[in-house]
Amino acid sequence: MASTLNVSRALKSPGEAFPFEADARIEEMEVLGDPVRFADIAVKGEFVGAGETVSVDAIVTATVHSRCARCLEAVSLPIAAELQAEFARQPDPDDPDQYAFEGYAVDLAEAVKDALVLQLPIRFLCKEDCKGLCPKCGVNLNTGSCTCRKGDDERNPFSVLRSIVENDEEV
Ligand SMILES: [Zn+2]
Ligand SMILES: [Zn+2]
Numbered sequence: 001m002a003s004t005l006n007v008s009r010a011l012k013s014p015g016e017a018f019p020f021e022a023d024a025r026i027e028e029m030e031v032l033g034d035p036v037r038f039a040d041i042a043v044k045g046e047f048v049g050a051g052e053t054v055s056v057d058a059i060v061t062a063t064v065h066s067r068c069a070r071c072l073e074a075v076s077l078p079i080a081a082e083l084q085a086e087f088a089r090q091p092d093p094d095d096p097d098q099y100a101f102e103g104y105a106v107d108l109a110e111a112v113k114d115a116l117v118l119q120l121p122i123r124f125l126c127k128e129d130c131k132g133l134c135p136k137c138g139v140n141l142n143t144g145s146c147t148c149r150k151g152d153d154e155r156n157p158f159s160v161l162r163s164i165v166e167n168d169e170e171v
Contacts, residue, residue, distance in 0.1 A: 037065040
């Protein structure tokens with residue numbers, strides 16, 4: 001399988017839906033400073049031709065690999081996205097859902113990437129109650145402990161501010 005569809009039949013039979021299955025490879029990227037890699041990408045849906053354009057309606061599933069926002073350990077989770085894109089030989093530059101194709105080959109890779117990126121969580125956590133790293137010595141508090149005195153933090157007026165900010169992020 002590949003991320004490229006041969007759409008010659010759809011262009012010859014406008015309005016007829018052609019089911020397909022495809023996959024895609026997307027290079028590792030950085031999203032808001034975090035490395036993000038998609039694996040096991042599977043695309044399943046149908047495409048329909050209309051004159052010189054082809055509409056694709058599909059579900060994309062993948063595994064996304066990144067790192068925990070608190071403890072920086074590797075995190076992976078399943079992700080699914082709806083892909084609704086239109087492909088044109090001369091795409092409208094003002095339409096973000098329209099992509100270019102040449103000849104009879106529609107390459108889904110860019111549209112698949114855009115659909116998956118939109119479904120990324122605001123931040124990755126290895127678990128809901130990840131304790132993160134000690135802000136002083138950097139030890140991973142999920143797996144270890146340190147001798148940094150917690151009392152110091154509580155007397156620091158900025159730690160109150162920090163917990164307010166962290167609580168805000170949860171919303
Ligand atoms: Zn974590
Ligand atoms: Zn510490």
